[in-house]
Amino acid sequence: MLSPGIIDKLNQQINWEVYSSHMYLQMGAWCSYKSLDGCAMFLTQHADEEMAHMRRLLKYLQETGALAIIGGMEAPPTEFSSLVAMFDKIYTHEQFVTSKINELVHLANTEPDYSTLQFLQWYVAEQHQEEFLFKSILDKIKLIGTEGQGLFLIDQEIGKLVSNPGALEATSNSATAPQA
Known part of the structure; x- marks a missing residue:
C-alpha cells in the first residue's frame, strides 16, 4: 500500500506528464504553422510519448489500489520568438520534470517504499535521455x-x-555507449 504522500506526488507527476504532452502538441502546432514540418512531426510524436509516461504512472497507481487523479492545468504557451527559444523552453521544462522525478525518488527512498523506488528507476533513466536529447538538439x-x-x-x-524511430534511442543512448 502506498502512503498518502507517495500517492499525492505520483498524481502530481501524472499531471506534469499530461502538461508536457499538451506543451509538445502546442509546440508542434506552432512549428507546423511556421512550416517546420520535421519539428512538428517530432514534437507530435513526443507528445504521444509523454502520454504513454502518464499512462504508466496511472497504471502503477491502479495496481497499488490508489486513486489516480487527473487535475486541471494551465494552458501551454502558444507563441515562441524563435525555434531556439522554443527548444530552450523544452530543455528547461525537461530539467524541471527531472527535478520532480528526483523528489519522488527521494521520498520513496526516505519512506522507504522500495516498490515505488524500483518503479521510478525507469523514469530516472528516461529523464536522462530526455535532457540529453534536447540538449543535443539545441x-x-x-x-x-x-x-x-x-x-x-x-x-x-x-x-x-x-x-527513424530508432534514431531517438540511438541519439540518447550514445551518451552511455562504451567508446571503441
Missing part, C-alpha cells in the same frame, strides 16, 4: 545556425528523428 541548432538555409537544415535533421 547544440545542433547553435552549430548549424538559423540564418539562410540553416532553419531548413535543422528542420530536416529533427524530422529524421521521426522517420
